[in-house]
Amino acid sequence: MWVFAELFSFHEIFAFRSLDPIRSESVEILLASVGLLVLIGLFLELKKAKLRIKEAEENLRAYKNRLSVPGGKKMGEEFWRSIKLQFFAWGLSPSEEEIAKLMLRGFSNQQIAANLQKSVRTIENQSFSIYKKSGMTGKLEFIAYFIEALLPEEED
Numbered sequence: 740m741w742v743f744a745e746l747f748s749f750h751e752i753f754a755f756r757s758l759d760p761i762r763s764e765s766v767e768i769l770l771a772s773v774g775l776l777v778l779i780g781l782f783l784e785l786k787k788a789k790l791r792i793k794e795a796e797e798n799l800r801a802y803k804n805r806l807s808v809p810g811g812k813k814m815g816e817e818f819w820r821s822i823k824l825q826f827f828a829w830g831l832s833p834s835e836e837e838i839a840k841l842m843l844r845g846f847s848n849q850q851i852a853a854n855l856q857k858s859v860r861t862i863e864n865q866s867f868s869i870y871k872k873s874g875m876t877g878k879l880e881f882i883a884y885f886i887e888a889l890l891p892e893e894e895d
Contacts, residue, residue, distance in 0.1 A: 831869060831872060838865050845882075848862045
């Protein structure tokens with residue numbers, strides 16, 4: 740009850756509590772009423788917030804469906820399968836495959852080292868080994884090798 744008294748500046752009214760029992764009872768009823776109104780208001784706000792969240796989730800689902808490419812998941816799975824086959828064809832070790840996956844996701848050598856809890860020098864050495872086995876000269880060429888297949892033919 741004291742919270743509502745502070746919120747609505749009723750603390751001065753409590754000074755009359757001992758002087759007038761009727762006034763004191765009125766204050767208690769008033770505070771209980773204010774408390775009830777505050778609770779009802781909070782309940783209504785919570786209900787509105789839940790409706791807004793539900794509406795936002797539905798909108799996100801609708802946008803996601805509009806943005807998805809037909810067969811997009813299947814295409815992604817096929818693309819990933821072809822990447823793994825290429826890693827196998829190049830003879831990458833499991834450790835090199837792990838680094839190559841992170842390189843394809845755009846991680847820097849420092850980020851890969853932190854992610855895999857290895858030194859940056861180890862990542863650089865294994866990256867060099869990946870480039871050597873794949874016949875690439877660096878990270879950009881390595882990434883472009885896989886991305887190029889997804890791009891449309893250039894028109895001149």
